[in-house]
Amino acid sequence: MARSSLDQMNCSIARTLDVIGDAWTPLILRDIAFGITRFDAIQRNLGISRKVLSERLGALVEHGVLQRVPYQDKPARYDYHPTEKGADLAFVLLAMQAWGDRWTASDDGPPILLRHETCGALTKVVPACASCGERLAVTDVTPLRGPGFETGPGNAEISAVLERREAAATAADA
Amino acid sequence: MARSSLDQMNCSIARTLDVIGDAWTPLILRDIAFGITRFDAIQRNLGISRKVLSERLGALVEHGVLQRVPYQDKPARYDYHPTEKGADLAFVLLAMQAWGDRWTASDDGPPILLRHETCGALTKVVPACASCGERLAVTDVTPLRGPGFETGPGNAEISAVLERREAAATAADA
DNA sequence: AGAGTCCGTTCCGAAAAGGAACTGAAAAGT
DNA sequence: ACTTTTCAGTTCCTTTTCGGAACGGACTCT
Numbered sequence: 001m002a003r004s005s006l007d008q009m010n011c012s013i014a015r016t017l018d019v020i021g022d023a024w025t026p027l028i029l030r031d032i033a034f035g036i037t038r039f040d041a042i043q044r045n046l047g048i049s050r051k052v053l054s055e056r057l058g059a060l061v062e063h064g065v066l067q068r069v070p071y072q073d074k075p076a077r078y079d080y081h082p083t084e085k086g087a088d089l090a091f092v093l094l095a096m097q098a099w100g101d102r103w104t105a106s107d108d109g110p111p112i113l114l115r116h117e118t119c120g121a122l123t124k125v126v127p128a129c130a131s132c133g134e135r136l137a138v139t140d141v142t143p144l145r146g147p148g149f150e151t152g153p154g155n156a157e158i159s160a161v162l163e164r165r166e167a168a169a170t171a172a173d174a
Numbered sequence: 175m176a177r178s179s180l181d182q183m184n185c186s187i188a189r190t191l192d193v194i195g196d197a198w199t200p201l202i203l204r205d206i207a208f209g210i211t212r213f214d215a216i217q218r219n220l221g222i223s224r225k226v227l228s229e230r231l232g233a234l235v236e237h238g239v240l241q242r243v244p245y246q247d248k249p250a251r252y253d254y255h256p257t258e259k260g261a262d263l264a265f266v267l268l269a270m271q272a273w274g275d276r277w278t279a280s281d282d283g284p285p286i287l288l289r290h291e292t293c294g295a296l297t298k299v300v301p302a303c304a305s306c307g308e309r310l311a312v313t314d315v316t317p318l319r320g321p322g323f324e325t326g327p328g329n330a331e332i333s334a335v336l337e338r339r340e341a342a343a344t345a346a347d348a
Numbered sequence: 349a350g351a352g353t354c355c356g357t358t359c360c361g362a363a364a365a366g367g368a369a370c371t372g373a374a375a376a377g378t
Numbered sequence: 379a380c381t382t383t384t385c386a387g388t389t390c391c392t393t394t395t396c397g398g399a400a401c402g403g404a405c406t407c408t
Contacts, residue, residue: 007278013201026195030187045329051398074404095269104193109321117315122305127268129297132295141291146287148283158210223366
């Protein structure tokens with residue numbers, strides 16, 4: 001994982017991966033979301049090496065995803081809490097959970113259920129269109145080059161693909 | 175990334191990470207979703223080392239996320255296509271994209287836009303409740319221990335947290 | 349005083365990644 | 379016919395990262 005190359009890419013997925021693109025980081029964020037906010041507790045829970053945990057937490061603070069909140073002074077000790085930016089990653093985690101529930105759960109069923117407090121039902125998280133609110137199927141969304149698009153490392157071929165598609169779509173319109 | 179420890183965990187997120195828990199795999203899946211389905215094209219596009227790409231593609235086929243589809247015979251050559259299991263990972267990618275768009279995009283705006291063909295609008299993907307269809311806020315969902323839950327590696331502390339919360343909720347009901 | 353908690357850092361051997369070169373089979377150029 | 383190019387890997391070697399155990403420091407508890 002070339003640390004630098006990812007956030008250089010003109011791609012929101014790559015830039016997200018620059019923050020959470022390894023095996024441990026999402027699990028650390030999961031623990032914190034569950035209210036396990038201290039170094040030792042996370043380390044015990046995950047069985048992660050203290051060294052790597054220390055590095056990951058530092059990077060997450062660096063990225064503005066977590067913040068250190070002091071809970072005692074004598075030896076300075078902190079809880080790690082999500083910032084708004086960090087809390088917003090929950091949807092990524094929930095999407096992973098939904099996929100894992102569907103494709104990797106044991107016969108018993110999923111280990112964790114979610115209740116939607118507003119409607120009271122046990123639920124799962126599904127993707128919806130921000131505009132019409134309808135549930136989204138993958139086949140219903142088409143990618144287009146956006147205002148921030150530039151051909152560069154990590155998307156040269158994608159640029160070509162999109163150009164071809166958009167040209168075809170324009171031709172079809174005429 | 176301890177290959178084995180992750181899929182051993184009683185957690186859908188961990189088991190998902192066992193499949194896509196590194197920096198390259200999601201980008202490879204993104205490329206394939208865009209229709210870049212051949213070894214060399216992916217390699218060129220991402221600048222990933224051929225060795226790692228080869229390993230990742232093999233693992234994804236192994237996991238049943240991708241399948242090799244022959245497109246010529248003499249030297250056997252394949253396109254990599256998503257299976258249903260693989261296509262279903264698109265929502266994880268879209269969640270990453272949505273987060274990246276919001277928190278890491280440049281001033282120009284996001285590099286890629288999505289059009290929802292059903293309603294015609296430029297959109298972004300938001301989480302919704304599968305039951306009531308309402309848009310979900312993270313604070314509206316409560317995790318509960320599910321049928322497949324077992325205390326074990328990776329969730330001992332979580333088990334304790336949930337137990338406490340569920341006990342508190344039960345007490346509040348009475 | 350001695351053990352326990354908490355959060356790290358340090359050191360070392362093992363594993364993984366990066367990178368360039370090499371193989372192999374066939375099509376395409378000259 | 380011969381060389382170059384395309385395509386998909388594999389191999390080898392160097393650099394980075396990881397895992398694991400030990401150590402440190404600042405305190406609290408018994």
